[in-house]
Amino acid sequence: MKEIKIFAPGTVANLGPGFDVLGLALERPGDTVIVRRTDDPGVRIASIEGDGGVLSHDAGKNTAGIAATETLRRAGVPGGVELDLAKGMPMGSGLGSSAASAAAAAVGVNHVLGEPLSPEELIACCVEAEAAVSGRHADNVAPAVLGGCVLVRSVDPLDVRRLPVPAGLHVVVVTPAFELPTRQAREALPKMVPMATLVRNSANLSALIHALHTGDLELLGRALDDEIVTPARMPLIPGCASVIRAARDAGSLGSSISGAGPSVFALCAEATRAGEVADAMMRAFATAGLTSTAVVSPADCPGARVL
């Protein structure tokens, strides 16, 4: 039986002013999916590990299963697949856990079928999976599939672009031992935004894209400022404001909430600085009574791939 093992990375979405628009792939953590082609039609989830027993084995209620089903459907080939899912990252942490499972499954199924679908089509399959659990957005699944830093111009129809990433740029992500349901984080978002705030957000987002293209790291740091989503979610995450401040004080370029939180990320000009920044952020979470773990990753990592 043809079998393939795929790793898909966690991702940092909502990069500062880029809510629902910008995301980037991490080196680790990530999820692993083993895919076997079967004669029986449809998707069967054979095993799940690393989820603490909370994920459904029903392929229609699990992002790996939904993405696999959608990939099979679009490919239009007979037969089905069997999946072993190994969660390598916490759920509800703001690192795109559901997106990583979807990306690994879609890329894996496409691989065992002989790659009938394009990366963009696989992202569209993953969007269907995300829609079932956390809303119709692509800023986690697009970098989880493509790697790198990705701009999502449109979800329907899908229109995504990889952005250049300045050499040496690293990202620190610190995850506190605290679960923040994505739904609760979504509900905290403002429904309406004042025009003047929108203009400042547009200006920072434009500068962020320009800074990625030009490698202007100081501008990149300034442009990470977000007055809309970060302040709305900050009260849901103990210590969040002081963690972001600690990241800046320790010499990062800028810091904000990763995805829907509670993880907080910081961008650093080089790897050597990133360790100190991670330590400072973890100490700030500790002061707020939360233990946490940190990962440091280059900001330009590959997406889902065969192991």
Add this chain to the structure above:
Amino acid sequence: MKEIKIFAPGTVANLGPGFDVLGLALERPGDTVIVRRTDDPGVRIASIEGDGGVLSHDAGKNTAGIAATETLRRAGVPGGVELDLAKGMPMGSGLGSSAASAAAAAVGVNHVLGEPLSPEELIACCVEAEAAVSGRHADNVAPAVLGGCVLVRSVDPLDVRRLPVPAGLHVVVVTPAFELPTRQAREALPKMVPMATLVRNSANLSALIHALHTGDLELLGRALDDEIVTPARMPLIPGCASVIRAARDAGSLGSSISGAGPSVFALCAEATRAGEVADAMMRAFATAGLTSTAVVSPADCPGARVL
């Protein structure tokens, strides 16, 4: 008496989704200011032509006068200046008429003083002039001084960047014989914007910046879509919707309102197409009962300069 003659171009601001953030300089039309240094302190406006007699000769009530006064103040030198202002473009047309006067005056005064101020400082002087007549924004004055396509990340403190412009890109601007006061156009803006609309605007604006850097003209055209400012101002300009549609149908990359209107601009991949686009837009204004004039300009033109 040392005398210098300066031309500053009209500008297209509010480029699609880039309200108050993006603007670009035209080849023409523009304003001309002659500056003479005087022993008497302060700014005296000696003459104004081409304004139909509506502009004040009081240096405190005229953007050329205010920008000149601010430039003198920041330079901190003794003596003053005398200005002859020649308006080469209609006022209230959405082509940055007040900004062109300010830019020509600031650059001219700086020149006769031996260039003590940087281009960024001159833009800041022009922002003071704009603030007196049309709001505290820099998306007209920054390209009028620097030339090219300019991103305004922040007005206070001033933080602006020139963006790359794809080779061959041209802009068509059609100005109907219809005055739309900037104040009325500002009042038509929504006070609050729904979050989902903000996300789509952010996505298009990001794509616009990315397209300028990569020269992806198709993406540039798609990214010009604006659901916030253009629809709010469209009802104030007779025929606006059909002019924008005509620009697209005639083969432009995309089209939107220039500045606060009533001028409408379109971007074109090359100069040969621009003439047809201009004709189609003028015909659409004519159908709405308005005569109009058109200019075609490269999208990457110089800013204020000595003639």
